Amino acid sequence: MIDSKISKVGGYIESHLIPEVVLAFPKPIKIDKGYRRNGILVGKSYGKPKKRSPTAPSKRVKRKKLPSIKSLKAKADLTFSKWIRNRDRNVCFIGKSDGRYKCKGAIQCGHLFKRGKMSLRYSEINCHAICSHHNYLDNYEPQHYISAFLKSYGEDQYQWLMEKSKEIKQMKRFDYEEIIKHYENKK
Ligand SMILES: [Zn+2]
Numbered sequence: 001m002i003d004s005k006i007s008k009v010g011g012y013i014e015s016h017l018i019p020e021v022v023l024a025f026p027k028p029i030k031i032d033k034g035y036r037r038n039g040i041l042v043g044k045s046y047g048k049p050k051k052r053s054p055t056a057p058s059k060r061v062k063r064k065k066l067p068s069i070k071s072l073k074a075k076a077d078l079t080f081s082k083w084i085r086n087r088d089r090n091v092c093f094i095g096k097s098d099g100r101y102k103c104k105g106a107i108q109c110g111h112l113f114k115r116g117k118m119s120l121r122y123s124e125i126n127c128h129a130i131c132s133h134h135n136y137l138d139n140y141e142p143q144h145y146i147s148a149f150l151k152s153y154g155e156d157q158y159q160w161l162m163e164k165s166k167e168i169k170q171m172k173r174f175d176y177e178e179i180i181k182h183y184e185n186k187k
Contacts (some may be wrong), residue, residue: 011162014111034179035096039113042100047120048117066173067133069173069176071113072170072173072176072177072180073176075176075180076122076176076179076180076183077109077115077121079179079180079183079184080109080122080152080179080183081108081109081129082183083183083186084109084124084127084128084129085108085109085129087124087129087131088128089129090129091107091108091129092107092129092131092134093128093129093130093145093148094128094130094131094132094134094138094144094145094148095130095131095134095148096148097144097148097151098134098144098148101132101133101134101137101142102133103133103134104131104132105131105132105133105139106131106132107129107130107131108129108130108131108132108135108144109127109128109129109130110127110128110129110130110134111126111127111133111140112126112128112145112149112161113129113161113162113164117123117165118165118169118170118171119166119168120161120165120169120171121171122179123161123164125157125161130145146158
């Protein structure tokens with residue numbers, strides 16, 4: 001490079017003697033443009049922000065993942081079913097009065113009005129402990145369950161259930177949580 005003050009030969013030189021190339025490319029001045037995140041200026045940068053070391057604990061508070069509605073529904077079904085079977089002391093409700101078929105299989109939670117009716121899915125009066133055999137047969141011969149119900153509860157209760165079954169109920173997360181909490185603690 002050419003020194004602006006002293007020429008190679010050792011003497012002083014006039015500035016107009018400095019080659020144009022040198023003047024046309026002055027040393028660039030560094031301008032701090034700031035640190036941008038997604039194109040938005042977030043602050044002056046004095047070097048890039050430091051990366052967190054992979055071993056350092058994150059400062060971000062992680063939100064707890066909520067259980068899905070599907071899993072809550074399954075848990076509510078199981079908790080309620082356990083309670084019903086316990087209440088009926090694992091004795092088949094239909095088998096008590098039905099002489100045609102003998103009880104078989106595990107005791108389940110049977111629904112007089114099917115469990116697709118959400119308004120009665122978790123109704124204590126609509127559900128009873130029923131063996132898997134009678135529960136299966138109930139899909140084809142519902143009269144056995146109905147007559148057993150009428151014997152124990154009477155016509156009025158049956159009509160009340162009938163009306164209730166027509167109601168449309170939307171179950172929310174909160175409803176399932178309430179059922180789980182209620183039947184886990186109910187004796
Ligand atoms: Zn049975």
